[in-house]
Amino acid sequence: MILDLNLSNTTNTTVAADVCIIGAGTAGIFLAQRLCKHNIKNIVLLEYGDNISRKPVEMNQFCKNKGVRYHGADSGRSFGLGGTSVLWGGQMIPLAKTDMNIRNYAGFSEWPISYSEIKKYTSSVESQFGLTSEVSPDIDFSSLASLQGRFKLRTSQWLPFKLRNFSKAFFKELKHNNGLTVWTNAMVTKMDYFPESEGGKINQIYAKSPNGNRLLVKPKIVVVCAGALESTRLLLEFDELTNVITRQKSPLGKYFSDHLSVECGYFTCINKKLFNLAVAPVFRKSIMCSPRLEVAGNEQKKEQISSAFVHFNFITTGDTGLDLIRTILRKRQGERKIKGISFFKIGSMMKDIFLIFYWRFFYKRLWIPKDADLKLYVDIEQLPNIDSTLCLGNELDSHNRKLLVINWKIDKRDMLVLKKVANIFFTEWNRSSLKSIATFHLVMPLF
Numbered sequence: 001m002i003l004d005l006n007l008s009n010t011t012n013t014t015v016a017a018d019v020c021i022i023g024a025g026t027a028g029i030f031l032a033q034r035l036c037k038h039n040i041k042n043i044v045l046l047e048y049g050d051n052i053s054r055k056p057v058e059m060n061q062f063c064k065n066k067g068v069r070y071h072g073a074d075s076g077r078s079f080g081l082g083g084t085s086v087l088w089g090g091q092m093i094p095l096a097k098t099d100m101n102i103r104n105y106a107g108f109s110e111w112p113i114s115y116s117e118i119k120k121y122t123s124s125v126e127s128q129f130g131l132t133s134e135v136s137p138d139i140d141f142s143s144l145a146s147l148q149g150r151f152k153l154r155t156s157q158w159l160p161f162k163l164r165n166f167s168k169a170f171f172k173e174l175k176h177n178n179g180l181t182v183w184t185n186a187m188v189t190k191m192d193y194f195p196e197s198e199g200g201k202i203n204q205i206y207a208k209s210p211n212g213n214r215l216l217v218k219p220k221i222v223v224v225c226a227g228a229l230e231s232t233r234l235l236l237e238f239d240e241l242t243n244v245i246t247r248q249k250s251p252l253g254k255y256f257s258d259h260l261s262v263e264c265g266y267f268t269c270i271n272k273k274l275f276n277l278a279v280a281p282v283f284r285k286s287i288m289c290s291p292r293l294e295v296a297g298n299e300q301k302k303e304q305i306s307s308a309f310v311h312f313n314f315i316t317t318g319d320t321g322l323d324l325i326r327t328i329l330r331k332r333q334g335e336r337k338i339k340g341i342s343f344f345k346i347g348s349m350m351k352d353i354f355l356i357f358y359w360r361f362f363y364k365r366l367w368i369p370k371d372a373d374l375k376l377y378v379d380i381e382q383l384p385n386i387d388s389t390l391c392l393g394n395e396l397d398s399h400n401r402k403l404l405v406i407n408w409k410i411d412k413r414d415m416l417v418l419k420k421v422a423n424i425f426f427t428e429w430n431r432s433s434l435k436s437i438a439t440f441h442l443v444m445p446l447f
Helices: 026-037 115-119 122-129 171-176 228-242 272-279 297-303 321-333 343-362 412-431
Strands: 002-004 012-022 043-046 063-065 151-158 180-184 187-193 202-208 214-224 259-269 282-284 287-295 308-315 373-381 389-396 402-407 438-442
Touching: 012 026, 026 043, 026 171, 026 180, 043 214, 151 412, 171 180, 187 228, 214 228, 228 389, 228 402, 259 272, 259 412, 287 297, 287 412, 297 412, 308 412, 373 412, 412 438
Parallel strands: 002 180, 012 043, 012 214, 043 180, 063 402
Antiparallel strands: 151 287, 187 202, 202 214, 259 373, 259 438, 282 287, 287 308, 308 373, 389 402
């Protein structure tokens, strides 16, 4: 059931829980419903926001930027049931084994969780969302298969819009499962800790609502799923009181990183139809599949670079039939503030919509509007940087909590990786027959 702490009949409420999950976003909701399926009967899910997606500024949630401005703190977060699943594109792809291995040449240690441990859960996640493990990139994107060698061709899958907002996709479980209680407007303010001599675990979680109502949860197990920034802030606050995490020499707040996605070139079509057939996403029933060229493991080692991939993107004018369809679907997903579309171009939009359905029916592909800018993006995993940090500042926010200070660094080594990957693609494209359907123009980013 879903309860609003703001509307609680009592000022102070105390509940017990087998599992308490902090954050009702993508990870928190998915974990909660999976625990329900495994007959865990007493789960409490705490959400800072309410049942409507709200941006950080609407929640008086601000961070202080000390290094490179981290725009993800503003545009990449959403508070309320569903969290950032209200905003994301729903693109999913399993981790590669090379992502988790030790990579001394790039400064990466081996993951504490093995690839085989994660791999055994892949099929259950795929079946949950109607995804398939049978997608064959060599067949669906046979033209791009010629680029394999220095790259490895893989396929990502996009969730249907109706499943992207997890609060809607799993609403029945959130609302009607007797073993799950969801508290909205429940901002976690403190976590109490049993000392190691008494079990060494968090035993009490305090939350409060905007109108001052308070909730005390007494859990057996706590899982923090509040997103990279808010989860770190909660743990920093907890450690400031207990010194439990840093006493164990954990690098809490250090090595803050993100993946960098940068436009590194564009295409001029020689044959638009063949280009569309080569790179446009493929539909497998209701699932859209996109090509991804990941830098092969041996190439990463040779070039001394982190994990990276290139992907094709197209930028529309905002007034195409595709934009109209996308806007309708994104509103259905739950995003509230979306740029409007000019209906003065309704004639051309209808033509676009006809071509979209024609290509989907006959070619099982997404049709790329003829006036779209055809871009290539390089995405890289940032190299470890101990000076890139998250920490608590001295300034207080409107909730009397210390502001999170983001000191995000983009190293010269990251820029070098971007340039190397872009150059590898430029070389391989021009070696292949693909150069006969489109000319690729390399545009190195300026930092």
